[in-house]
Amino acid sequence: QEDWKVTPSGLEIAEARIKGSGAGMEPPEGSVLRDGWWVYKPRIAPQRRLVLAASGATGEGWTLCTVQGCRELGKAAGDTTVLKPCEG
Structure with missing residues (x-):
């Protein structure tokens, strides 16, 4: 974590x-x-950014939590998620 x-x-x-x-x-x-x-x-x-890749080997994706709640990202093998700050 x-x-x-x-x-x-x-x-x-x-x-x-x-x-x-x-x-x-x-x-x-x-x-x-x-x-x-x-x-x-x-x-x-x-x-500047975080790149989260999913191998499919763990059976899980990434869990991203903010003050608004949590959501799962990149559950499927091969999915890539890029996190970066919003501009402005």
């Missing part, structure tokens, strides 16, 4: 969480275990 925010610099990651660990999902140094989730702040620059 990841929390992102829109800033004048672009999309900035505020926090990321992983439950458990495994191949490629090891909690990074400085992570804190909170309610069964490893919580940390990735060190990446603000992004």
Whole structure:
């Protein structure tokens, strides 16, 4: 899980969480275990856009939640979703 925010610099990651660990999902140094989730702040620059691809291997898409509610994106394999701040 990841929390992102829109800033004048672009999309900035505020926090990321992983439950458990495994191949490629090891909690990074400085992570804190909170309610069964490893919580940390990735060190990446603000992004102009996020590209979400769906492999179909997980059986799920992406869940995008805002103050207006949540919706599922990219459930079908091969679907690509691009998130970027609105202009203006």
